[in-house]
Each structure stands twice: as structure tokens, then as C-alpha cells.
Amino acid sequence: MPGNSFGHAFRYTSWGESHGPAIGCVVDGAPPKIPLVEIDIQQWLDKRRPGQSRFTSQRREPDQVRILSGTFEGLTTGTPISLLIENVDQRAKDYSEVKDLFRPGHADFTYQAKYGIRDYRGGGRASARETACRVAAGAVARKVLGPGVLIRGAMVQMGPHKIDRERWSWQAVAENPFFCPDAGAAKAWEAELDAVRKRGSSLGAVVEIVASGVPAGLGEPVYDKLDADLARAMMSINAVKAVEIGDGFAGAAIPGEAAHDEMRMVDGKPSFLTNRAGGTLGGISTGEDVVVRFAVKPTSSLLIPQRGVNLRGEDVEVVTKGRHDPCVGMRAVPVGEAMMALVLADHMLRQRAQCGA
Amino acid sequence: MPGNSFGHAFRYTSWGESHGPAIGCVVDGAPPKIPLVEIDIQQWLDKRRPGQSRFTSQRREPDQVRILSGTFEGLTTGTPISLLIENVDQRAKDYSEVKDLFRPGHADFTYQAKYGIRDYRGGGRASARETACRVAAGAVARKVLGPGVLIRGAMVQMGPHKIDRERWSWQAVAENPFFCPDAGAAKAWEAELDAVRKRGSSLGAVVEIVASGVPAGLGEPVYDKLDADLARAMMSINAVKAVEIGDGFAGAAIPGEAAHDEMRMVDGKPSFLTNRAGGTLGGISTGEDVVVRFAVKPTSSLLIPQRGVNLRGEDVEVVTKGRHDPCVGMRAVPVGEAMMALVLADHMLRQRAQCGA
Amino acid sequence: MPGNSFGHAFRYTSWGESHGPAIGCVVDGAPPKIPLVEIDIQQWLDKRRPGQSRFTSQRREPDQVRILSGTFEGLTTGTPISLLIENVDQRAKDYSEVKDLFRPGHADFTYQAKYGIRDYRGGGRASARETACRVAAGAVARKVLGPGVLIRGAMVQMGPHKIDRERWSWQAVAENPFFCPDAGAAKAWEAELDAVRKRGSSLGAVVEIVASGVPAGLGEPVYDKLDADLARAMMSINAVKAVEIGDGFAGAAIPGEAAHDEMRMVDGKPSFLTNRAGGTLGGISTGEDVVVRFAVKPTSSLLIPQRGVNLRGEDVEVVTKGRHDPCVGMRAVPVGEAMMALVLADHMLRQRAQCGA
């Protein structure tokens, strides 16, 4: 009932605060005899790691993961896999300023309202640092899914600027710091984000995650529909405020005769001629690409002063000094990929439980 | 692990197919000594019931609910509450046409892919009829929340037509068949939907649910954030393909300094000057209105022929005869309200478990 | 989190009070395409039904089960199976005597302490009538397990009288009202129980459940060990106060060199020479018979006066008039079998989820 676990058959529990000694997670339910060593996880953590370009937080965390249990001679054993990442760059700085503050857009006020206490150092448990655990667990999920399932993410909008989907290139995604599939847009975003960073502002983003090779039949109607679990998964990421599958909101504006994916027999099997549904019908995967998009609100930490209050009931001006991400959206790409992997791995095992394959 | 339950501390399990003898649900975890009789539930079912205007399915279901357990002398006892609704209007019609069909936009193909068998009569388990159980369970949730929490829903977009939010009136919602808060829009929608219905097409919709009076502190970071659970809840409703909280997707396009809710002390307590966040920060309720919007895709059953295939691997033309909803969105309004109530009641009890109040 | 569900991958939720309109359960997670009609369930309910001999309660309940959902044309569809049993013999009697009473050995006091309210008619939710739901759900579990798993139960002790295990005959179990495997003991018990019944007393019992054909590998270390789940399952049956697996308590008194099951290759496969462990090692099934025994305390309803108190804080004498079971143990036999089936079916699906078979 507490909220730090995700999944059912494939389940993990994350723990740790931004400025504690370490963060980590325990992954339970992974099938046995899957090859798993640290580099399998490290590669994805490296992708999420801050400080890799001038557009992300300059916090210097090596994010080195250690596997503490659950594998033997390079294979999973079916027992829980404990993953640990030490916090290295928790600077011993003076927190007296932030200690009693309720900053706009942050979780300061709500944690205080809920628990009556909070670890205010670096955002504590509410820090985006927690997403490293998602990426680590997601790396295990990818291994469970196997090479047949390909999960890729991209940033398709930065602030108000959308990509041109006609120019989509997965190759491009790997070649710019934004995970942007439109090389032209990426170029423009660079200048834009530099300006945003300089004036101490921030931008939101829209991220798209696509999973290919997902077999038809995954998803548990009626409350654990594949899309329902994906919505929960993505909405649980820090700063995410919206999720859509396939056509999503746009689909509501299309007349019925154009809104659905018609079918024809192709190469002897039932096939969809389009994928407006984003890979699910009735909450169950269709075999088409599973396509999810989510919106990330602009980073809350700003150099521009904002109105806040403090624990003593005083009105205050809030300015965030020091390192921050001008657009946290790009770092959400590997996190969204991980959440996709985690949802799919869980549903793959659940499907196997009930239906045998 | 199977998918027919919702909630943790306040939990219900729904069952039943469109054309079986009955549908129902079991609500477990309701606090004891809450007044609960059938009319408390019936009033909400009546609001969802089809056949109340020419704009909804002409299926004639009285949707009469019976409480079979869990209450004694008009009060809940803390034991499971079993709710039963008989299916009355399951016409003994000929299903030979639909039996083997994979219809576009329906769950025919995916249920078959998942289970290798399906009850094809009226959509079986995938029928929107299941949502009556949500409304019934949601009625119990409202009693658990008490009169301090007010949950209201409205249809804010039909097809491509959005309401004018400046003209929002909760009064208007009760006065048109669309639950539309903009009386002018409602008028226009009537003509529009008549035309849509006549040409055998259908429209999607966007529905907004607002909960007022929600105390600060509800929601379980990090995976069971209040918004994550709301996203799952809404996305689990039939035909829903997108969910957003507060500013949602629009919020991604706003610069940081304008995107967050600033705070000031008002009447001696920390207050938000706006509610762009839609009532949650860090996944925990702020005390402001909780605001969720979701998109419903157009009804899949159309008089306009569409391309489908059948179980025998043949290409076919699909036309849905008989009753259907030209815009299922309006019937999703009471369902969305119910899901909001169910999420909030669950989190209220979960909060009480950990934090004592 | 509420307590009326059992199982994870194969899960059911029971509901209903002794004197409400009906009792029932919802079984979720059953694999699709399993043949299931009402007689599959009814046969086991008939075995548990009261009023079949002079040694059980004379309550006349036909216990006729109806399947309300989850099957189609005689096969399970993978959707929840709702089972309903109407309460027929809830005599409209005067409850003024029992209404405010805390009877020794009953749950009157604790339900009142917990909930502050209780349905006192016939024991309400605490009535052994709830066990009919276990038997019904257990019948579905047996179908999930398939014919390869044979689950049988027997009463091996009545009051202080143990059977002679040398004379164990499964045939005998079917031929006496006690499910006693020792025909000689059964004969003696008849006279004994007649005397007990006449003097208004009651007896406890020990019941043994044996499952044959259980494959090696079921059970989830470390907290959901097969034996841990069996212990919970059996201890959750009304009036059960003790559970043991294999040698159980007696095993604690045996020196190590005699306490464990030695192994030899037999017919080319690793085999156990004895089964002192009762079919589990490290919480995982060994492939040997799974053997569980549990103790049922004597029926609490007695004609012999006992000291109790009432809601108004008065000392009272308690005498139970009317029908009751002088030894409820025999009715626990089919219930124990059902719980065994439910635990095994759940673990079979869980094993399939993680390990694929």
C-alpha cells in the first residue's frame, strides 16, 4: 500500500533521497537464467546521467550501479536483485535558505502537509534523482523482454516548439543532446535553450516512447489495461502532467469513420492498416507499436524570482541558485523508456501466468 | 494480479459481461457505520443510464442496483459490500454476424489474441456496460469521502468543438444531455450530434472532472502519486486514450516563470495564487481543486462501412446495426466522476493508515 | 488491504453474511478455455452442505450455486467468474436475545471492538457459512489444477480420539459422515458424538489434507513459501487454531539424522525415500504429497450454560438454543481441501509467470 513499488509479477521497490548516502531499488520476480551484469544496467544509467551537456544539471554523479544480489555467475537466479547507486556529489552546502521554504512548483509544501517532516536537502525523496532507480530497474526489464522488443524514446516538443514529424529519424535522436528525432529542430532548440538558460527560465517538453515487437495479448482488462498501466507509469515520473496513447487528445476531434484502425489480411494474418490506437484495443496490445506521449512541465527551479511562503508563515521571494536543468524533458527520455520496459515486462509475466504464454 | 480490481485500502472488484445474467462488484474496505442504502447508489446509476435522450444508446436497462451484503440496518459494517445489477435488456438476438468478426476500434481482435476465446455478445466484458459497476462503487466512495468533498464532471469538448471556458456554469451541466457547462455550446452540439447520428458516424469528446474540498496530503510518492493513480483510473475507462492534470499538455509550452503556482499567505495559511498544477505537487494533493481531463475516442460502432477481418481470415466490411451512442463521451462523465471518487477514497484511507489522519 | 480476498495470480474475493440475501465470491485470474459449468462446483458444495447427517447443523440450505459471469458456452473466458449462492434458510427468528451478547468462543466481542457495529444474525460475516464460498472458489481452482492433482481430506482426530493411521483407507472416508479414514474409529465416533450432542457439548477435531501429483517447484521464497501460504489458508478457516506440514510439531522431537528425507536415484530421477517434510523444502514443493494438518476448536455454540457479558456491560449466562454442529471439524474437511486447491492453483500460475512452466 505504500507507494514505492511498481509492478505485480515483475515488481521493484525504489528507495533513497537526493542527498542521503545512496539510492537504489530491489527488483523482484525476474525470471531465472537471464544474463545480467552491471554493464547491462550501466549503459542506460549513463544515458540518463546529468552533466553530459551544458543543457543538463551540472551535478557530477558517476551513477555507478552495483548488483548486490540476485545473480550468480552472470545469470539471474530468480531471487530479488538489489541495485545500489551511491550518491557522490551531495555537496555539504548550507541548506538554511531552503530548509523552511515552500517553493512554487516543488513538492516542499505537499510533503510537509502529508508527513509533517521532510528531508529538504536537494528535494529529498521528491528529487528527480529517484529516476535513476527507474532506469536501473528498467534495464533489468529490458533483459526480461529480450531482444525482440525494441523500446525507443524521443523528445518531440520543447517548450512550444514541436518537431516536424515528417523529418523523424531515430538516427538523429542519438546525435543531439535533446534526443530529438528532427535534426533541424534540434539545431534550433540549442540556441533557444541557451537563451532560456541564460535568462534563468526553463521550458517544458513532450516526450514520445515507442515500443516495437510487443506481442498481441498483453494487458489485463479492465483496470490494469496496458494503457492504464502506462498512463500511471508515465504520470508517476517527476514533473509529468499529461499522458496519451496513440492519437490521444487529437483523436477526440476526429470523426468515427476516420478514427479507428481498419484491418485487412496481410501475408495471411489479421493486420491493422494504421496505428491510431497506439498499439492497444480494449486495454490489450494489438501487436502494433505501443506509442505513448507525455508532457513534462518546465523545471521549477528558476533564477527568476517567484513568490513563495515559508514554514513560519511568511511571504518570501524564491530564487534557485546553482545547478539546474533548463529543460528537464530531455532527461525524461531514458526514464520514459524504462517505465515502458517495466510495464511491458510486468504484463508479459502476468500474461504468462494466466494464459500460459 | 488479474486486472478486475481497483484500489488498495478501499478496493473493489468488478465482474460481468454485457449479455450475461448480471453485472456487479464487491467493494471491500469501506469504513464501518457509514449510512448506505440503495438509493445512495441508484441516483448515480440513473445519471449514467443509457436511453435517457436521443443521443445515447437505446438499450433499455433499468440498472437497478441491489446491496447483497456489507450493510446492516442502513449502515456499513466494515465487511464487503456486494452490489448486483441485473441485465434486463440482453435481447436474444442473432449473433452469427458478429461472432467471428474483428471490428475496427473494438476489442474483438485483442481479446481473441489474449484469451483465445471471447463472449462476443454485446462486447462481452469489453462492453461499456462494465462502467455501471464503476459508478456503483464510486457511489460508495463518495459516501466514504463525505460531504466535504464535491466531485463534478463536465464534457468540455465534443468532436473538434471546445466549449468557451469563460461561460462555464455548473448549473448548465445539469440542464443539457451533454453535461456541457457552456449552455451555448450545448445548443450547437445538439444539432451537430443529430447530424452525426443520422449519417451513422460518431464523435469523440473531452471530459473534465473537478474535485473540490480534497485535503492536502493525499497521494503516495513515488509510484502511487495521486496523479499517477488518477491517470490509471481515467485511462482504464473504455475508449479513453489521453489524460491530463491541471494544465497538462498545454503546460509544457509555457515558460517556467509562468507555469507554476506561486504562493502567498492568505488568511494566515499558505495558499496558491493559481491552480495550474491541477491540485497536486510531487504527486500529493495541495488542497486546491483536483482537476483531470481525459479524451474519449469516437464510438467504434458505426453505420458507415469499415474494413475488418474475421476469425476465418477473410477480409470483410463491417457495419454496426442497431443501437449505439453517437458520442459516448457524455456517458463517460458520471464514470469519470466515479473514478475520481474511488481514487480519492482509497488515498484518504491510505493516508490515514500511514499518517493517522 | 481489506481482508476478503485470497491469492495473487489466481485470486478470489468472498462476500456475504449468514442471514443476508446471499453469499458469493468473485474468482479472478482463471485461465481461459477451461470447461466449467455449475455442476463442477455444485458437487463440492454438496459435500460441505449442512443437514446431511444427524451430526451436522440442521440448517436446510440447498446451497445452489449460480455462475453469473466469466464463462461462455461452458468454458472460462479469462474474465472474472462471479458465483452466487442464495441464503434460503435464514429463519425470520427473534434475535433480541443474541443481539447484544458477547458469547464465549464467538467473534461477537471482537467484531464489535473492531467495527463498532455488527450484523449479529447468525454470526453475520463470522459465520461458517462463508466457507461455502471457499468451497465454490476451490472447485474452480481444482479445474485450474487439472486432473493430475488429486486433493483429498480426512478427519484424523475427533476430540481426544485419534485414528489408527495403520488402518487408513481413502475408501472409508467416503463411507462415514466424519470423512474418517479409519472405519473402526468412525464407528466409535458415532456413539461418542451422539452422547456429546445429547449433553449439549461439542468436540474439536484434527483434519488432514493431502495433495498428490503436485509438481516440484511451486512456492515463492521467502515470505510466500508454499507452506507459509498453506498455513495462512488453513488458519483462516473458522475455528482453526493450529496448522502443521508433514511431521509438524512431532518433527521437533526427532534427532536430525532421523528427521530429514534422504534421497536416492529411483528410476533415473532424484527421489525422496520418505516424506517427513510433507512435500516442501525451503518453501518449495518437492513433488511428493503435500500434507497439511489443522486443528479445529470445539464448536462455540453449546447447550451447556457459559459465562458471557453483554453490550450493556452486564454479566450473563449464555446458552445456544437451536441447531448447531456438535463437531464442526467434519465440515472443515471439504473446506480444507478447497483451501489447498486455492493455494496450489495460485502458486501454479505464479510459477508460470516467473519461470515459464
Next chain:
Amino acid sequence: MPGNSFGHAFRYTSWGESHGPAIGCVVDGAPPKIPLVEIDIQQWLDKRRPGQSRFTSQRREPDQVRILSGTFEGLTTGTPISLLIENVDQRAKDYSEVKDLFRPGHADFTYQAKYGIRDYRGGGRASARETACRVAAGAVARKVLGPGVLIRGAMVQMGPHKIDRERWSWQAVAENPFFCPDAGAAKAWEAELDAVRKRGSSLGAVVEIVASGVPAGLGEPVYDKLDADLARAMMSINAVKAVEIGDGFAGAAIPGEAAHDEMRMVDGKPSFLTNRAGGTLGGISTGEDVVVRFAVKPTSSLLIPQRGVNLRGEDVEVVTKGRHDPCVGMRAVPVGEAMMALVLADHMLRQRAQCGA
């Protein structure tokens, strides 16, 4: 669904193998603002630690616990508490002998049958070393329960030798290495166990756990009865094969009129004159002491040769060299206490969720 978590509202997940780098657990759901520092946990670990007398394994583990998250300035924050214990004494010995062996009484065969792979070093995940995590999590549970609940355990039988319950002294428990409440018996056991150890044999034991100060009303009927959860908790401990509450098995042999706890008003409140029920009725706590007993089978590791087989399908003689516990029962005492605390803390929070206190 995987089996390494325990509890619902108060929930922990344990991980780690005997000879991996560390073991640990994540405790989720602890209420905020509870004082918690490492010594609060260490004191209980020290009680369980091996190598403290000649009667326990000579493995030298300091079992030093570290709190990695979930507290701030000495108080719990409501976020997950990660506890880590390094494995220090995993001697780099030669495992070639045990590698392929299925030893009688051990989990070698069943882990292999379940997972097709196992970490054979020191028993891997099946090692009793895992119980250190239970003790650590249990220490947090004790803090949640507060000083009003007193949990104590004792060894009441070693091999066939029972204590004289008339001589029960909690003081004595602290004064002998067996946690034996009968000082005379403890004396006799010393000589006995020395002899057992010398001849390379082992003994089983019966352990009794008593919780005082438990409020009436804890436990969730019908499947999560307090006694059902206790049964699962105790049966999940390594080597435990039997559990009973109150009179347990002995209660089955007592006639009804003597088997139940009669009630009288005492000091103005309903009181039980005896506690044969062991503190629960209908699965809910009565306010009396909660009394659980469980049987531990003799240690499986013996110097006396036993018949086993190996992975290559050969018959072998098995002799365990090196350190082992001649009676593992005494080390189960702190573990049983911990499990009692964990069950009670979980039910305390669950009760608060539903009933508000």
C-alpha cells in the same frame, strides 16, 4: 506476486544471499516522525547474531546495520527505509563439493527444480542468514507499535524435552543461551546439546512468542485474520513446520464447555477469564496476550552421513563439515519476535485505514 515482501500497509522487501556482498531490506509505509537510529535496530540484530555461545554457528558476522534512507535527523520521514548489512565472513572456500549436491533436508533440490539455477554458496537465498533482515525490519515495526506493545519470545522445547511451564520466568530467558524460561531445563539442555553437537547430530525446538498490550480490534477477516497472518509469518521462517495459536492442537481435544474463554465484567469492562484462544477470536485481537508457538525442525547440516543425490544423477553420501547450529531453534526466537512485530504493525496501520484508530 514474487515472494520477497511481507505486509501490506507496513511492508518490507528483503534481498540478499548468504555469500553475496550484502543482505538487506526496504521497509515501506512506516509512519513519519518516529525516532529511529541504527542502535534501535542493532540491539535486536545483536540478539540474533551467531557465534555468541558454543551452541550456535561459529560464523563471525558483526551484522552491522546501516540505514541508507528514510530518516532525517533521527526521525522517520514516511519514505522507504533501506537497511543494509554487509556480509563479512563469506569465506572464500572451495564449493566444488556442495555445488552439485542435493542434501537431505536442505532446499538444494527444490531451488534447482524451481529455477533451474541456484547460488549454492552457503545456501544462497535459502540460508537462515536472510532472517537478519526480518529482525532488522522487525525492529522498525517495534518502533511503529510503540512502547505499549511488549513482544517476547522463548524456547519452550528442545528436541523432545519440554520446559515445565510452572517454572516460567521471563527473567530466566535472558540468562541462558537458549532463551529458555525454565532455568532448570536450560541447565539440562546445556549438557544435552553438547552431546548432540559432539556426535554431529542436531535437535529441533518449539518456540513461543507472546505479545502483550495489543489492542482489541486488529486483524482483517476473513482471509487476513490476525492468526492467519501470524501463521504465514511464522511458517515462512526457515525450518519452521508447524504453528499454533493459544491452545492450538491441544485445544482440539478439550470438550466445548472447557475450551472457550468465558467472560465477565471486570473493572467495568468486558474481560476474558482465561486466554485459551491465544488472543484472537474470529481472527481479530481480543486485547489479551497474543500467543503463538511454532516448531523448528532439526538443523539439516549434520556430521552423520546421510543419503543424497547429485545433479549428475548419482547416489552420494552427504556429510556437512564445518560450522553449524546444533539447534537452530534458539536463533529462531528473535526472528519469531520480529515476525510478530511485523504482523502487528501491519494490522495496526490497516485498522487505522479502515476504522480510523
